[in-house]
Amino acid sequence: MTRYILRRLLMLVPVAIGITMVVFLLVRLIPGDPARTLLGIHATPELVAAMRAHLGLDRPLWAQYLIFVRHLAAGDFGHSYYYGEAISRLVLTHLGPTLVLIAYSVVLTLAIALPAGLLAAARRDQAADHLVRIGAVVGVGLPSYWIGFMLILLLAVTIPIFPVAGYGTGLPSHLFDLFLPALTIAINLAPLVLRALRASLMEALASGYIDTARAKGLPRRVVLLGHALPNAIVPAVTVLGLNIGYLVGSTVIVETVFAVPGLGQLMINSIGTRDYPVIQAVTLVLGVLVVLVNLATDLMQLLLDPRVRREVA
Amino acid sequence: MNDAAMIEASPLLALEGVGVTRTADGASLVEDVAFTLGAGESFGIVGESGSGKSTTVRAIIGLLPEGLHASGRVHFSGENIAGMEEARLARLRGAGIGMVFQDPLSALNPVMLVGRQIAEALRWHGKLDPAARRRRTIEVMRLVGLPEPERLAASYPHELSGGQRQRVALAIALACSPRLLLADEPTTALDVTIQDQILRLLDELRRSLGMALVLVTHDLGVIAQICERVAVMYAGRIVEEAPVARLFSAPAHPYTRMLLDSIPQGPRALHPLAPIPGRPPDPALRPPGCGFAPRCPRASGACTERSPPWRALGTGGGFACLHPVIAEAVAHV
């Protein structure tokens, strides 16, 4: 098992190189001279030249990349022009809220998708099923910033239960304040997982082993939960994994809407201030985050499917 | 068939006027099926795809696919189990009536240990404690000829061979010692030599356990090997029923005769096949009258007007045809 995880980590190396290259090349997309862009149009040529040297722009591209990677390896993302502090510290302070938000969203997503998916599959083509399916179509059809708006309108303004914005201090307070943001993401994400779960449950329920289970005389509940669900859960987790990128992307919008002091908000603020190194760092960190969460879902599938488990052991 | 005598002997299983319709378009897949089965007897149902043979056995224990609806009466041990509520029927399944299916790989839950799949039936039919369940699991695995049952019990289905999987499926069906086993094309997915093993096993088990067997197949050879009586289905109806020897030596229904003539018996030069022209009708577009009439060389105008009545034969069984192949068959009526 450990060997498997190690090998799986090894496979991430090319992806990691790819990610760093993309992030590195990102700032090369800036039209014109980055040094001048950073310093503004009033800078003297000497100042621009000094800035170019400081940024390493006078060296060949590959050398710049190596320097970039070396700095990264040392945890050095450079300095923020706007905040005037080390970007690594900035990122660290903003990482916490984003991580809590992501985990919270996944939990809420599963809390919605699992029971609804089971209900829809068990009551196929009945009212409950139709209701769940309509809910799912509407759910994915709602843009997150608008869900956020409606939730604020309903549960923060009209009925003031939750705060309009903020993050609070201490975990209970985090969870309370982040409920609406996490729910916003879950409303978007749960339909995808729910659809996948319903489809894979349907497929499972039509399989031969369900006939066998029923022919054994098992009660319906046992057939559904004991035989269909264990086979159907893996595809649903896969869909969740495929949408991790979507989930992390949504945090950028949701953090902006609810003023959550996370990486997304940091990124959007830095765009306003043209703080390119910060944008670069956040892009990198969020990319790495997606890769790691994907790794986690892979391992989760491993735990859920005994066939794979045995293959690996 | 002597109905009064059969009822007095109280058959293990008796179907009366069983029909299956598709809810979506009202097409009738199975019509007016009736047969009886004594304890320990082996009964074959043979037919081509679409004849309704699998649908019929599934209807017996209420395992019809979504969208199909059964009617008629199914007596098991004297009790009408057709239309019984799901929970009561579930108690009967496995315990009184076991079933095995065509594809042994898909019939087993891929993510559950084989031993647990066998023991599970015991658990829900409730009598045994865990240790006894485990003993019975190993015992029934031995019964179906699985080598090293202790080791195999801790395997997943994909780790077994095709023949072993079908033996496991059989073990699941037999765990609670049912008095009737329904087998739906149990050897079709297997290689010939493995099919031979499983057929012999089924026959042995039926004899040693005194269990009745309903075997559904498209292969008349399989019927000849292990069934005592046989029903031939065509277009949703039983067109002929007979003791197995009579079916092969003196079939009464033209379809049975022509089906036998479609099986290769040697080189073409010596035994040319006379195929039945055309193909079976779509269940939704079945012609009125005898379903076989459009393909039947003996058909007359009367055949297309109404379904031919069932004519019982003194030698057992009967047929539904106005123009049977053998004149003597009619003489016996």
Add this chain to the structure above:
Amino acid sequence: MSAATAAEAGRETAARRKLPRNLVLGASLLTAWVALAALGPLLVGNPSTMDLLHSLRPPSLAFPFGTDNLGRGIFTRVVWGAHIDLEIGLFTVLPAFLIGSTLGLLAGYFGGLIETVVMRLVDIAVAFPFLVIVIAIVAVLGPGLTNMYIAVAMVGWVSYARIIRAETLLAKRLEYAEAARLLGLPDRRVLLRHLLPNVIPQAVIYASSDVILGIFLGSSLGFLGLGAQPPSPEWGLIIADGYSFVDRAPWISAFPGLAIVLLAISFSLFGDGLADFLRPETRR
């Protein structure tokens, strides 16, 4: 037998095959949307005309969706926005579809170096959250719709390349492709006549749902100030404007949001129906 019955039923429906209900409904709704986007602006007046005397008015006969803080009619703005947001849908999806499908088809059929290169690029691109990488690219290129289209084209093609490559790999192994090769038909013919018509529907189906994501993306960027720029009546932008007035004038954000939801549902009905229509019994 149940499988045989199902096949029988399948043949049945194929014989009297008609358009799926979802497809008809979705297509009609989309036609209505296109008509609204094309003709609406001619009927409702200028979306940028301010009227400070009538600012923050709730919905009424004169202002069906109410007005914003500058007294602009939300109804007028939403109608004009339909044009912009449909355009966003088209321009986010079309380049990605064309680039991705071509690369996917070539990678799947020929394999080798082209496949390796395409798939490595795909691996890297999917490592980033789509929205984040698009925002990052727009951030360096500068805000605006054109730069957003460029950014989406740079990363959006990977989904199509993945889908088409997988489908091509699958179809290549199917017997009909093999039968065509056995009959002595050359690669080009097998690829264009036998494989393409059987793999492209998957990309088309995906595109019909991708349009929604494209529109969401476009309006999200508008919302974040990175897409369409004020005073454009792009829906995301209107919703962003309304956030400051959530307690006093919720209609500002509510109506453009509803418009997006309706447009999304139209596309999703259309997409589901299209999926039913394009892959009836082509695969078992």
Add this chain to the structure above:
Amino acid sequence: MSESVLEIDGVSKHFAVRRTPLAVLAGRPQRRVQAVAGVEFSIGPRECFGLVGESGCGKSTLARLALGLLKPDAGSIRFRGRDIGALSGNSLDALRRGVQMVFQDPYASLNPRMTVGSAIAEPLAWHRVVPPADVKAETRRLLSEVGLGPETAGRYPRELSGGQRQRVGIARSLAVRPALLVADEAVSALDVSVRAQVLNLLADLGERRGLSMLFISHDLGVIAYLCARVGVMYLGHLVECGPVAEVFRAPAHPYTRALIGAIPKPDPAAPHPARPLEGEPPSAAAVPEGCPFRTRCPSARPICTTPPPRIAFGAGHWAACHFASEIRNQGAN
């Protein structure tokens, strides 16, 4: 005997087992599967040669080798005297057109988005088999040759029944006027009555067009019906070969004997061997040394760990078994 149409000469083929990414990660070693091992036989003009064996015996690999879709690791495959392996590009294509395939699954082998007519017309037009103006007429002629009406041309494969699809597949293969048809389980998916129709069609076509045929099946019955000679495969090896009548009357390899004995015969009075063949074939990745059948063979002795000699009995009948003569003298079961 005139020159052979197809000569398979000492052909072997291995496959590297494709490991799942997981297996690669877990560091599983690369395994090689022996699909075909040193097979040789030849098919003469107008001859129908049958190849029988159970799943995984390598018969389908052999079909793909004969079609030039795979290249052998060792040995040669000659079509009309020319080595298929030595050709490439246009000359291979031209040669290959002389060998056509009838697929097992007629549905998968037809492009779902092409009408029957265009599927048949495509090779006709592409290779200019007939002048462009005659393509339509030739398509209709081919359809009628396989027993389908001209109205079939406008249909899509999904609108046809299994038997009709198989006829379309055959018509399309005939379009390029091949000399050899390779039929891999071409009638296995069909119902008994339809199977008989297609068997007769293939036999008639063979006679009328002077076709040679490599007919691959797991069903000895249909091979006996259609073929003059038969080869029996087990785990990649050809274990027995000879005239069908001889092989059936006096099988000389224990596997052939067991295979014949295992077929369920459509006759309740048919004699049945006392014991079935035990066990299941080992994995093709671990073929036993010496005789591949020895692990299941009831007559196996220590000498069987050495490669068995090929013992010939005249009339082209031979078997690869140390005790072939003994076995042969026991006659059929």
